[in-house]
Amino acid sequence: xxxxxxxxxxxxxxxxxxxxxxxxxxxxxxxxxxxxxxxxxxxxxxxxxxxxxxxxxxxxxxxxxxxxxxxxxxxxxxxxxxxxxxxxxxxxxxxxxxxxxxxxxxxxxxxxxxxxxxxxxxxxxxxxxxxxxxxxxxxxxxxxxxxxxxxxxxxxxxxxxxxxxxxxxxxxxxxxxxxxxxxxxxxxxxxxxxxxxxxxxxxxxxxxxxxxxxxxxxxxxxxxxxxxxxxxxxxxxxxxxxxxxxxxxxxxxxxxxxxxxxxxxxxxxxxxxxxxxxxxxxxxxxxxxxxxxx
Amino acid sequence: xxxxxxxxxxxxxxxxxxxxxxxxxxxxxxxxxxxxxxxxxxxxxxxxxxxxxxxxxxxxxxxxxxxxxxxxxxxxxxxxxxxxxxxxxxxxxxxxxxxxxxxxxxxxxxxxxxxxxxxxxxxxxxxxxxxxxxxxxxxxxxxxxxxxxxxxxxxxxxxxxxxxxxxxxxxxxxxxxxxxxxxxxxxxxxxxxxxxxxxxxxxxxxxxxxxxxxxxxxxxxxxxxxxxxxxxxxxxxxxxxxxxxxxxxxxxxxxxxxxxxxxxxxxxxxxxxxxxxxxxxxxxxxxxxxx
Numbered sequence: 001x002x003x004x005x006x007x008x009x010x011x012x013x014x015x016x017x018x019x020x021x022x023x024x025x026x027x028x029x030x031x032x033x034x035x036x037x038x039x040x041x042x043x044x045x046x047x048x049x050x051x052x053x054x055x056x057x058x059x060x061x062x063x064x065x066x067x068x069x070x071x072x073x074x075x076x077x078x079x080x081x082x083x084x085x086x087x088x089x090x091x092x093x094x095x096x097x098x099x100x101x102x103x104x105x106x107x108x109x110x111x112x113x114x115x116x117x118x119x120x121x122x123x124x125x126x127x128x129x130x131x132x133x134x135x136x137x138x139x140x141x142x143x144x145x146x147x148x149x150x151x152x153x154x155x156x157x158x159x160x161x162x163x164x165x166x167x168x169x170x171x172x173x174x175x176x177x178x179x180x181x182x183x184x185x186x187x188x189x190x191x192x193x194x195x196x197x198x199x200x201x202x203x204x205x206x207x208x209x210x211x212x213x214x215x216x217x218x219x220x221x222x223x224x225x226x227x228x229x230x231x232x233x234x235x236x237x238x239x240x241x242x243x244x245x246x247x248x249x250x251x252x253x254x255x256x257x258x259x260x261x262x263x264x265x266x267x268x269x270x271x272x273x274x275x276x277x278x279x280x281x282x283x284x285x286x287x288x289x290x291x292x293x294x
Numbered sequence: 295x296x297x298x299x300x301x302x303x304x305x306x307x308x309x310x311x312x313x314x315x316x317x318x319x320x321x322x323x324x325x326x327x328x329x330x331x332x333x334x335x336x337x338x339x340x341x342x343x344x345x346x347x348x349x350x351x352x353x354x355x356x357x358x359x360x361x362x363x364x365x366x367x368x369x370x371x372x373x374x375x376x377x378x379x380x381x382x383x384x385x386x387x388x389x390x391x392x393x394x395x396x397x398x399x400x401x402x403x404x405x406x407x408x409x410x411x412x413x414x415x416x417x418x419x420x421x422x423x424x425x426x427x428x429x430x431x432x433x434x435x436x437x438x439x440x441x442x443x444x445x446x447x448x449x450x451x452x453x454x455x456x457x458x459x460x461x462x463x464x465x466x467x468x469x470x471x472x473x474x475x476x477x478x479x480x481x482x483x484x485x486x487x488x489x490x491x492x493x494x495x496x497x498x499x500x501x502x503x504x505x506x507x508x509x510x511x512x513x514x515x516x517x518x519x520x521x522x523x524x525x526x527x528x529x530x531x532x533x534x535x536x537x538x539x540x541x542x543x544x545x546x547x548x549x550x551x552x553x554x555x556x557x558x559x560x561x562x563x564x565x566x567x568x569x570x571x572x573x574x575x576x577x578x579x580x581x582x583x584x585x
Contacts, residue, residue, distance in 0.1 A: 049382040050329040091559065106328040107504025111555045113332070114497025118548030121419040121493070125542045138418075139393050213336070214393070217386035224379045261397050267390025274383050 016256055024145040025252055028153055032206050033218065033244035035157045038164055039202040040219035041240045042195065044227055046175045050106060051088055051196065053216045054113035056203040058084040060212035061120035063137040068127045073137070074152070077204040084112050085200030089193040140211030142252060142262040149208065156205040163198055171195060172233060214263040218244060221270035228277040243273060301536060304422045304489075304543070307430035308528040310437025311489050312498065314482045316524030317444040319503035320517050321475060325455045329378055330367055330476070331499045333385035334483040337363045338492035340392030341484075342417040347399040352417075357484035363388065364480035368473045420491030420544050422532070429488070436485045440478055441521070451475060452513050494544045501551035502527060508558040527551040 016022050043052045062080025063073040092105040136144075164171075174181040174188045182188045206215045226239035251266030258265070322331050337359050345355025363384070370380050396414060416424075425433070444451075454461040454468045462468045486495045506520035531547030538546070 044379055044382075047378055049378045050332060053329075053332065053382070102326045103323050103507060104504070106326055107323045107500050107507060107555075108559075110328045110332065110496050110500030111504055111552055114494055114501060115548055115552035117419075117493040118497065118542075118545045118552075121491070121542045122545040124415065124419070125540075125545075135414075139396070213389055214386075216382070217390060220379065220382040220386055224383050227379075261393045263393035264390045264397070267387045267393075271383060271387035271390070 012253075012257070016253065021143050021145060022252075022256060024147065024150055025142045026249060027150050028142070028145050028209055029248040029252055030245055031150070031153045031157045032209055033222070033248045034241055035153075035160055035202055036206050036215065036218035037222050037241040037244040038161060038237070039199055040244075041223040041226070041237050042164075042171060042175065043199060043219055044223040045172075046195070048196075048199075049216075049220055051109050052199055052203070052219055054109045054116075055081055055085050055088065055196070055200050056207065056215045056219070057113050057212050058116035059204055059207040059215075060137050061116045061123060062204075063207075063212070064120050064123035064127060068123045074204075074208060077207050078201065080116065081200040081204035081207070082197060083200075084116060085196040086193075087112055089196040136211065137207075138211050138213050139261065139263050140207075140209055140214055142209055142255070145209065153205060153209075156201065160198055160202055160205075163194075167191060167194060210266075211263065214267065217263075217267040217270060218248070221267070221274055222247065225270070225274045225277045228274070228281055243270075247273065298536075299427070300423050300425075301532065303425055303427045303430040304532055305529070306427075307425050307433035307489055308422060308532060308547075309525055310434035311482075311486045312437075312502075312524035312528040313521055314437040314440040314444075315486055315495075315498040316502045316521035317441050317517060318475075318478055318482045319499035319501075319524070320506060320520040321444070321451060321455065322479065322499055323503040323507055324452075324513075325475075327479075328496075328500050329381055330364070331479060331483070332496050333367070333381045333388075334360050334364060334479060335487070335492045335495040336385050336389045336392070338483055338487040338495065339417055340388050340395060342487065342492065343392050343395040343399055343414070346413060346417075347395040347402070353484070353488065356487050357481065359388075360484040360487075361477055361480035364476040364483075365473065368476045416491070417487075418491050418493050419542060420487070420489050420494060422489040422543050422547075425489065433485055433489065436481065440482050440485075443474075443478055447471060447474060448514070448517065490544050490547060494548055497548045497551055498524065498527070501548075501555045505555045505558040508555075508562040523551075523554060527554065 017026070040052070043049060058080045059077045062076035062078075064076070065080075066073050066076025088105075088109055091108055092101075170181070170186050171191050173184075174186050174191050178188050203215050203219070206218065210218060222240045222244035223236075225243055226236040229239060230236045247270045248266055251262055251269050254260065254265040254269070255262040319331070322328055338356055341355040341357075341359025342352050343355075344359070345352050366384065367381055370384075371377055400414070450461070450466045451471050453464075454466050454471050458468055482499070483495055486498055490498055502523035503520045505523055506516040509519060510516045527550045528547055530550045532543060534550070535541060535543040535546040
């Protein structure tokens with residue numbers, strides 16, 4: 001089935017794509033990277049990585065509970081991710097940006113995450129142990145994707161991207177300067193709640209492919225890399241998406257030919273890009289500094 | 295209940311771990327470094343699975359990875375506090391590495407059916423009831439040592455937390471304290487992961503501390519409340535799991551912790567709606583921190 005990697009890249013790709021599951025993985029990878037890139041870009045900009053990570057992790061008990069009760073895992077992912085997003089959005093004090101407020105809201109986020117994971121442990125136990133399906137909830141299963149999965153993914157992606165297109169400008173304003181935005185009549189708190197719900201829907205959908213633990217990598221890594229490279233919003237959003245798609249595709253190919261888990265290959269490539277971007281910016285800073293002072 | 299020796303060892307280990315988590319967690323929440331704790335709980339997963347994959351003692355992997363990454367976080371940030379985005383990137387990748395070690399470990403273990411999966415569950419969700427009495431004594435000793443260390447640096451650390459600039463100007467070694475605290479978090483994370491698992495470590499760090507912060511604005515009272523609550527959560531959780539068989543202990547510990555926190559949230563909402571006195575306290579922890 002897997003002929004191994006040869007240096008003839010064309011035949012490699014032909015071999016890889018002769019499998020329907022690999023073609024679906026590449027299709028899903030495109031949609032997943034696009035979705036996670038756009039939402040993750042705002043998450044990184046708004047410094048809501050912790051909230052995003054917690055909401056992502058709550059998908060795991062959702063899926064475990066759904067499977068234990070005989071429902072579809074998708075229902076569990078969406079129920080728990082949207083539910084925890086709502087709890088975090090409604091119970092956080094104020095905008096959650098001041099240091100004192102951040103202490104309270106971060107404690108809240110941590111408790112939501114830890115309790116959700118404890119529920120996950122409970123359902124795992126009731127379910128009868130760590131089976132391959134529970135492993136997929138945590139670490140993902142990029143290679144068992146059906147045509148139907150791709151269609152629902154595209155549908156969710158369209159809804160989420162449309163919502164982001166509608167609120168994007170105001171959300172950017174509210175993220176960069178909440179005080180001024182609020183004075184200009186932008187509903188900062190409402191946007192925060194809406195954004196967290198969009199984030200919840202995104203991680204619920206993406207988790208089906210990447211697993212609850214690794215969805216966060218796709219959210220944070222391409223966006224962080226792009227924001228290191230440039231401060232201009234449109235350009236860095238574009239870099240995020242392109243980088244996300246490339247990293248996912250190359251990660252899939254590496255996983256296929258190297259017999260590795262996709263979680264490892266995709267995060268390693270994305271982290272490599274981040275480190276390179278960081279090093280490039282530091283190097284540029286060191287090189288430019290004497291010129292500025294002179 | 296105490297006739298069963300495993301309950302006693304769990305209680306001894308749990309007390310030490312809860313005490314350390316309560317004290318460290320209070321500063322973690324106050325310094326808005328909860329995300330660091332979150333990250334370390336995933337680092338612990340990778341460390342443990344790396345140790346399993348290479349066939350060395352689990353504890354070596356746990357402590358080495360947690361302390362090392364904690365210090366790396368310090369080095370990457372200003373004054374020993376790393377940026378959320380940097381933390382997120384580093385630990386997302388470390389988690390990816392964890393998956394790599396998990397694949398390595400479970401494929402090597404494939405001969406003996408399912409033990410790889412069971413070990414993975416233990417790493418993720420802990421097995422406080424499976425500790426030996428020797429491990430429990432070590433857990434208690436490490437817990438007490440961490441608690442003592444936190445209490446020793448509590449005053450300057452509090453100063454450095456609430457007003458970094460003034461503390462620095464007064465000669466408080468802000469940077470050094472930041473690193474010392476990160477090492478303490480790392481040690482606590484490594485120890486607690488063995489008992490409650492890498493996934494629930496965060497709850498034990500943040501829930502008692504978050505509750506204490508809601509109940510009182512006075513820092514040293516809060517520190518004490520946080521430690522007491524941590525021990526309370528673990529004790530009640532252990533007791534409940536003893537009487538409700540076939541449910542994971544970690545779940546009950548977290549359920550008690552989350553219930554206590556929810557009660558505190560409700561209490562603070564009600565007391566803010568109906569204030570007891572019209573005069574506001576002159577300087578509360580959170581108001582100083584947010585100014």
